[in-house]
Amino acid sequence: MRYDSDLTDKEWSIIMPIFTKAKKGKHLQKHSKRELVNAVRYLNKTGCQWRMLPKDFPNCQTVHSFYRRAVKNGLWEKMTDLLVQMTRLEAKRNAKPSYSLIDSQSTKTTSACDERGFDGGKKSKAANDT
Numbered sequence: 001m002r003y004d005s006d007l008t009d010k011e012w013s014i015i016m017p018i019f020t021k022a023k024k025g026k027h028l029q030k031h032s033k034r035e036l037v038n039a040v041r042y043l044n045k046t047g048c049q050w051r052m053l054p055k056d057f058p059n060c061q062t063v064h065s066f067y068r069r070a071v072k073n074g075l076w077e078k079m080t081d082l083l084v085q086m087t088r089l090e091a092k093r094n095a096k097p098s099y100s101l102i103d104s105q106s107t108k109t110t111s112a113c114d115e116r117g118f119d120g121g122k123k124s125k126a127a128n129d130t
Contacts, residue, residue: 007037
């Protein structure tokens with residue numbers, strides 16, 4: 001492991017079948033899929049720009065192409081689902097969460113409403129007009 005974001009051997013053994021079933025492209029002649037996944041995980045963890053990827057990873061265009069195809073084919077979602085399940089099982093929890101929370105600050109509403117009601121104990125504008 002070069003970076004904290006690199007896959008452990010255990011993580012790679014779990015997700016390897018997902019990527020070995022995928023089509024082989026030109027990028028795989030030079031780079032292993034594990035190396036490409038590690039590069040994308042590094043980008044995700046650090047938030048750096050694609051072109052700022054350290055030189056010991058494959059070329060940023062190769063990594064971007066690999067990631068784009070993996071997302072398009074649903075491989076990336078399968079991989080993250082498996083890793084989340086593994087992490088939850090190691091923490092002695094159910095593999096799949098039984099509930100989730102949504103932060104109303106980041107959830108979009110469907111549309112604005114003309115009617116107003118009670119909000120936090122304050123009367124609505126319509127109630128003040130009568």
